[in-house]
Amino acid sequence: MADDVPPRGAVRPGGRTARVRESVLRAAADTLVEKGFDALDLAEIARVAEVGKTTVYRRWGSPGALAADLLDDMAAQSLPRSRTGNVRDDLRENARLVVRTLTDPRQGRLFKALIAASLCDEQAAMALRRFYAVRIDEWAGCVADAVERGELPPGTDPRRVIAGVSAPLYYALLNTGELLDEAAAERAAETALAAARAGVWVG
Amino acid sequence: MADDVPPRGAVRPGGRTARVRESVLRAAADTLVEKGFDALDLAEIARVAEVGKTTVYRRWGSPGALAADLLDDMAAQSLPRSRTGNVRDDLRENARLVVRTLTDPRQGRLFKALIAASLCDEQAAMALRRFYAVRIDEWAGCVADAVERGELPPGTDPRRVIAGVSAPLYYALLNTGELLDEAAAERAAETALAAARAGVWVG
């Protein structure tokens, strides 16, 4: 029956193994930022991370798997959210945070590269979905509170509202290339707010 | 001064050269659909297209440039849009079209691969922006008409409304992995409509 071989690095994850992972993930992130996903060779990662080439191929095996591990690592680091007590302000804060992240020279390139990875590799795709599920849930609380307070229709799906804020910003980043500035953040927040109030996300 | 060397295939674009381009673009699209952007080797494309390897490397040079050429080819094939005389129905039709395209086994994979290409290569990124500019303009007319008819506030930016329909659908496709069905199309159209009516895209 199932032999259930433990994944590489899971039996003795302390000391050296942890240092190797940290070093490789840092090198991977740097490469993704500077050269993009298509330039993610495991051989070069090993050189930059000062780690044996064999180790990288054995533990991660493919650029997609490495990107997936990086995404899981990022998802594990949670960020605090705002709580102004007013939906419009909360959504605006969220939109500003997304714009700030996507226009940041390092973060913006990193996100683009990780989305590229998710489009090329199924493991990375699953990790990306997990990542956004975590990030959206972190902010969904604001909306749930707003529904409690009667600012939005009862039955409004909080996650859909938060996703509704990010959607136009990512569309600008990935599809149209439109400028992501303060005004774009404002429009994104107002779009989600108008739709939520109209009951688009009820049920 | 500028010698202005014409690009490969521009001086004698007829006959053989055209056949080679057609054959290579078809092979590229097939490979993108079946294996994704990261598997786009020019050597394999040459084999599949039954064209000399040297030719492909000389004319396109990189997977990104090949993807860019494919995007320009796609942008040149325009699609008809609906004209029901009612904004809500027009936006709904547009949303359904996007969902149909993105969930189509071939088209959906192709779009994902081309977006991946645009995230890895600057030429492909510019071509993708041109492509979406064309597609959005094709539909912007509906919204302009609606503004004329008084269905939407004066000064509403038609392109932003159309982009507002697609945004949540692409966000579901690329970020959250949420199901793209008839209901998702409905919500996308209603979101854009609510925001447009609220005047989010005026000015």
Next chain:
DNA sequence: CTACTAATGGAACTTGAGTCCCGATAAGGA
């Protein structure tokens, strides 16, 4: 502290993507 073995990493090897050279072919103008 000691034993066991998971995990690392050096070195040699294989394979195929990408480059270069040059003759063959055919597009397009005279």
Next chain:
DNA sequence: TCCTTATCGGGACTCAAGTTCCATTAGTAG
């Protein structure tokens, strides 16, 4: 029709990504 040369394509070559083998190192349980 003929001529010029843009474009194609076969074949040899290079170099590094990815694989395999095995000796060495160092977690972790006892």
